Amino acid sequence: MRKTIFICSLLALLLGQASQAKASEQGDWTHFLTDPRFMPAIKSCLAAHPKGDGPAVVMSVGHASRDEVSVMTTDLSGSRNGCSASKDTGLLIQSRTVFDLPGPLFVSVDQVAVAPKGECIESTPVFAGQQLRGWLLRQPVLHHDIPSACSTPIWTGL
Structure with a gap:
C-alpha cells in the first residue's frame, strides 16, 4: 500500500514537472505575473x-x-x-x-518624396512606364548565419 502511494506521488510529481516544462517550451509567460x-x-x-x-x-x-x-x-x-x-x-x-513586418513593403511617391533610407532599409524604385510610383523596401540580408543589426526587421528611417 505504501509503495503504491509512493509511486503514485512520484508519478504525479514527474507529470507536473513535465507539463511545466512543456508550458515553458511553448512560451507560456503568464507564470511571471505571480x-x-x-x-x-x-x-x-x-x-x-x-x-x-x-x-x-x-x-x-x-x-x-x-x-x-x-x-x-x-x-x-x-x-x-x-x-x-x-x-x-x-x-x-x-x-x-x-514594427517588425518582414517586408517587402511599398511606399508611394505620393506619401514620400524621396527614397527612404536607413541602416536596415534597401529602397528600389518602382516605375510604371517612365513615371516613378514609389519604392519597394526590403531589409538587407547580410549573412544568413551571422547575427547583425539587421537580422530582425528594423524599419527606422521610414
Whole structure:
C-alpha cells in the first residue's frame, strides 16, 4: 500500500514537472505575473506604452537579463511596444515601438518624396512606364548565419 502511494506521488510529481516544462517550451509567460520581482517592471512598461486605442495590455514577459525584465505590450490598434525595465525597481531601461513586418513593403511617391533610407532599409524604385510610383523596401540580408543589426526587421528611417 505504501509503495503504491509512493509511486503514485512520484508519478504525479514527474507529470507536473513535465507539463511545466512543456508550458515553458511553448512560451507560456503568464507564470511571471505571480513573481513579485516582475511586477514593477511590468507596470513601468505598461505606463511607457505610447497612448493609442484603449488600454495597453501585456503580450509577453521574460528575462532580459539577470536583473532586467523584457515586456511586449500592445493596444487595440495593434501597435506594439518592446520594453525592458529593472526587476526590482521598475526603472525603465528601454522602450521602443516595434514594427517588425518582414517586408517587402511599398511606399508611394505620393506619401514620400524621396527614397527612404536607413541602416536596415534597401529602397528600389518602382516605375510604371517612365513615371516613378514609389519604392519597394526590403531589409538587407547580410549573412544568413551571422547575427547583425539587421537580422530582425528594423524599419527606422521610414
